[in-house]
Amino acid sequence: MSEKKLLYLAMHDADTAAELAALLTAKDYEVVQCQNSRELTDLLDQQRPALVILSVLLPDGNGLEVAKRIKSDSRTQGQKIAVISSLKRSAKFSMEARTKFGADLYLELPMDPPDFVAAIEKAVTPKYMAEAEKPAEPEPAPEPEPEPEPEPEPEPEPEPPPPPPPKEKKKAEKPAEMPDSGRLGELLLPELLLSLYQKRANGTLTVKSWEETREILLRDGVPIGIRSNFIPDDALGQMLIARGVVTREIVNQMLAEAKEQNKLLGELLVDNGHLNQNELKTLLRNQAKRKMNTAFRWKEGSYEFDPDQRSDEGMLELDQDILSILIAGIGRHYDMSKLEERLYLNKDAVVVRGDIDHLGPDDLNIDKREWRLLKLVDNERSLGEIIAESDLNFARTFQVLYLFLLFGLIHFKEGDRFFRLDEAVAYRARGEARGKPQPPGLGEEEPLEEEPAADMPDSGDLSKVSLVRFLYKLYTDKANGKLIVNSDEQEETVILSEGMPIKIHSNRIGPNTLGNLLVGQGKISTLERDHAINKAQQAGKPLGETLLADGLINPHELYEALIAQLENKLIALFTWTEGTYRFETGELTEIERMPITIDLTRLVVRSVRESIRADRIDAELRKYRSFPLMLARSNVDLTGLFPDPRENALVAMVDGRNTLGQILERSLLDESRALQMIYSMLQLGLIKFKED
Numbered sequence: 001m002s003e004k005k006l007l008y009l010a011m012h013d014a015d016t017a018a019e020l021a022a023l024l025t026a027k028d029y030e031v032v033q034c035q036n037s038r039e040l041t042d043l044l045d046q047q048r049p050a051l052v053i054l055s056v057l058l059p060d061g062n063g064l065e066v067a068k069r070i071k072s073d074s075r076t077q078g079q080k081i082a083v084i085s086s087l088k089r090s091a092k093f094s095m096e097a098r099t100k101f102g103a104d105l106y107l108e109l110p111m112d113p114p115d116f117v118a119a120i121e122k123a124v125t126p127k128y129m130a131e132a133e134k135p136a137e138p139e140p141a142p143e144p145e146p147e148p149e150p151e152p153e154p155e156p157e158p159e160p161p162p163p164p165p166p167k168e169k170k171k172a173e174k175p176a177e178m179p180d181s182g183r184l185g186e187l188l189l190p191e192l193l194l195s196l197y198q199k200r201a202n203g204t205l206t207v208k209s210w211e212e213t214r215e216i217l218l219r220d221g222v223p224i225g226i227r228s229n230f231i232p233d234d235a236l237g238q239m240l241i242a243r244g245v246v247t248r249e250i251v252n253q254m255l256a257e258a259k260e261q262n263k264l265l266g267e268l269l270v271d272n273g274h275l276n277q278n279e280l281k282t283l284l285r286n287q288a289k290r291k292m293n294t295a296f297r298w299k300e301g302s303y304e305f306d307p308d309q310r311s312d313e314g315m316l317e318l319d320q321d322i323l324s325i326l327i328a329g330i331g332r333h334y335d336m337s338k339l340e341e342r343l344y345l346n347k348d349a350v351v352v353r354g355d356i357d358h359l360g361p362d363d364l365n366i367d368k369r370e371w372r373l374l375k376l377v378d379n380e381r382s383l384g385e386i387i388a389e390s391d392l393n394f395a396r397t398f399q400v401l402y403l404f405l406l407f408g409l410i411h412f413k414e415g416d417r418f419f420r421l422d423e424a425v426a427y428r429a430r431g432e433a434r435g436k437p438q439p440p441g442l443g444e445e446e447p448l449e450e451e452p453a454a455d456m457p458d459s460g461d462l463s464k465v466s467l468v469r470f471l472y473k474l475y476t477d478k479a480n481g482k483l484i485v486n487s488d489e490q491e492e493t494v495i496l497s498e499g500m501p502i503k504i505h506s507n508r509i510g511p512n513t514l515g516n517l518l519v520g521q522g523k524i525s526t527l528e529r530d531h532a533i534n535k536a537q538q539a540g541k542p543l544g545e546t547l548l549a550d551g552l553i554n555p556h557e558l559y560e561a562l563i564a565q566l567e568n569k570l571i572a573l574f575t576w577t578e579g580t581y582r583f584e585t586g587e588l589t590e591i592e593r594m595p596i597t598i599d600l601t602r603l604v605v606r607s608v609r610e611s612i613r614a615d616r617i618d619a620e621l622r623k624y625r626s627f628p629l630m631l632a633r634s635n636v637d638l639t640g641l642f643p644d645p646r647e648n649a650l651v652a653m654v655d656g657r658n659t660l661g662q663i664l665e666r667s668l669l670d671e672s673r674a675l676q677m678i679y680s681m682l683q684l685g686l687i688k689f690k691e692d
Contacts, residue, residue: 005030007051050124208301223320349382351410387401466685483581493505630656
C-alpha cells in the first residue's frame with residue numbers, strides 16, 4: 001500500500017477547513033490543520049508536505065503574502081502551494097496569485113467535491129501535471145537525416161509550378177477535436193454544444209454537476225429534447241403551484257391518480273379542466289427552456305456524449321435553434337468571473353477579424369452599440385486593450401467578445417485552440433435562427449402572470465421599513481434616481497441606474513474610499529494616493545481618472561476597485577436600522593452613469609454572513625421553525641439567483657409545505673449557512689412564512 005500524501009491546511013473559516021479536511025482524508029490523504037500562519041511555518045521547519053493549502057484570509061494575515069514568503073525562502077521555495085478563496089474574483093487576481101505570489105494552484109469555493117479533489121490530485125502528482133501541460137497536438141516525428149547522395153532526377157522540370165499561396169496558413173490554428181467525455185471548466189457548455197452542432201451529431205449529451213443531471217437529445221447537432229433527474233423547482237406541479245394556477249392539494253391528488261392510471265400529470269390536469277391544452281403546451285415549453293437554460297449555470301461538472309439512441313421517455317420537447325439557446329444561456333448565466341477565466345488569460349494576444357461576414361448584430365441578439373466593439377479589432381490591439389477601451393461594462397464586454405469568438409467573427413492572431421464555428425456552419429446557424437422567432441431577450445421565458453410587488457413609500461423611517469427590501473424593490477422596478485439615507489449626522493446617497501446601484505456618495509471620509517481601498521489592495525502606495533488626491537482636487541477631476549492618467553493603475557484595476565468600494569459601502573449601509581430614507585426619481589447625467597454591475601442578491605447574502613452572527617439569526621428564527629416557508633412572489637426564479645446546487649436544493653424546498661425546521665434538517669448546507677441564506681431571502685422579501 002502506498003504511503004499517504006501529507007497536506008497542510010490553513011484557513012480562516014474553521015467549518016470550511018473541517019469539511020475540506022474530511023473530504024481529503026476520505027481520499028486517503030493525511031491532512032494536518034494549522035490554526036494560523038505561525039503554526040504553518042513551524043510545521044514546515046519540521047517536515048515538508050506534498051502540498052500546502054492556504055485560504056486568502058488567515059486569522060493572522062494574508063494567505064497570499066504567506067505563500068510569497070514561503071516561495072521566497074531558499075529552504076522552502078520548492079514547496080507546492082494551493083491558494084483558496086471563498087469569493088468570486090477576477091482572472092487577473094487568479095493570475096497574480098500564481099505569478100506575483102507564487103501559488104501553484106488557485107481555487108475558488110464553493111466547488112463540487114470531485115472537482116476539488118481532482119484539482120488537489122493534479123497539484124500533488126508531478127507526472128499528471130507534466131502530461132496535462134503537454135500540447136494537445138501530437139509530437140512531431142523526428143525527420144530522418146537526408147541521404148548523402150539522393151537519387152538524381154533525370155532532369156528537373158524547367159519551371160516548377162509555384163507553391164499554393166499561403167493564405168490558409170494565416171488563419172488561426174484549427175481547434176482540437178473535443179473528446180466525447182470530460183469535465184466542464186476546461187471548456188464551457190456553449191463550446192461543447194457548438195462542437196456537436198458542427199459535427200451534426202445525433203445522440204444524447206449528459207451533463208452532471210453535484211446532484212443534478214441534464215440529458216439533452218440531439219438531432220443533426222440541434223438540441224430537440226431535454227430531461228433531468230427530479231429537480232423540484234423544474235417539476236410541472238411545482239411550477240403550477242408557484243404561479244397560483246392550481247393548489248398543492250390538487251397537484252397531490254392529480255399525481256396520485258396519474259400514478260394509478262399510468263398517465264402524465266399534465267394530461268390529467270387537462271382532462272379534469274384545471275388547464276386547457278394551449279396553457280399546458282406553454283408551460284411545457286417554458287419548462288423545457290428552463291431546464292436547458294439552467295444547465296448553463298454550471299462552471300464545474302462532467303459531460304458525456306453517447307451517439308447510441310436512448311429512450312426519449314420523459315423528454316421535454318425543445319423548439320429552439322442553437323443561436324437562441326446559446327444567447328439565452330450566456331446572457332443569463334455567464335457572468336464576468338466565469339468568462340474571465342476562459343478569456344483573460346489571453347489578454348496579451350492580438351485579436352484579428354475572422355472570415356465570417358454572414359452574421360450581424362440581430363443574429364447574436366446584441367444592439368448596435370455592442371456590435372461596435374468589433375471596430376476595436378484592428379489586427380493590432382490585444383484582447384486586454386480591447387476590454388480596457390470598450391465603452392460597455394466589463395461583464396457585457398466579456399459576453400460579447402465570447403460570442404464573437406464562438407462564431408468566428410474574431411480570433412487570436414498567433415493561433416489558438418479556442419473552439420469556434422467555421423463559416424459554413426455559422427451560416428447554417430443563422431439560417432435556422434431566421435426560420436424561427438428570436439427570443440424576446442437574454443434568457444427570458446414566455447410571458448406569465450406576475451404578482452405585484454409590495455407597495456412601499458418612497459420615504460420613511462428605517463425602523464419601520466427594511467432598507468434592503470426597499471433597495472431590492474427599486475432594483476426590480478429598474479428605477480432611476482437617488483436614494484438618500486440619513487442616520488445621526490451621516491448621509492449616504494446611492495445613485496441607481498435601471499435599478500442598479502452604481503455609485504455611493506458619503507458626507508464622511510471612511511475606510512471605503514477609493515484611495516484607501518487601492519492602498520489596502522497593494523495597488524498604490526500611501527504617498528502615491530496622497531499625491532493623486534491633491535492632483536485630482538486641483539484639476540477638479542475624479543481620483544480614478546487621475547490614477548489612470550498617471551499610469552498607477554489600469555482600467556481593469558480601477559473597475560475592480562470601484563466594484564469593491566460600492567459593495568463595501570452597501571454592506572455597511574445594510575446594517576443601518578435607525579434613521580430615515582427617501583428616494584428621488586430622476587434621469588442620470590452621462591457623468592453619473594457608470595458601467596457597473598453587481599449581484600445585489602448575493603451581496604445581501606454576503607452582508608448577512610459578514611455582519612450578523614449565526615447565533616443571532618438562529619435566536620431570531622427559532623420560534624418559526626414549525627412554520628412553512630413559501631415564495632413571496634411567483635415571478636422570481638430563485639434558482640437563477642443562487643448558482644450553488646446545494647443552495648438551489650434548499651430553494652426548491654421553499655414550497656409552502658416544508659417548515660423551516662424541515663428545510664434546515666434536509667439541507668445539504670451547513671445549518672448556519674442555510675439560516676443565513678434563508679434570513680437573507682426574508683430580508684429581501686423573496687420568501688415569507690406561510691400564514692396558518
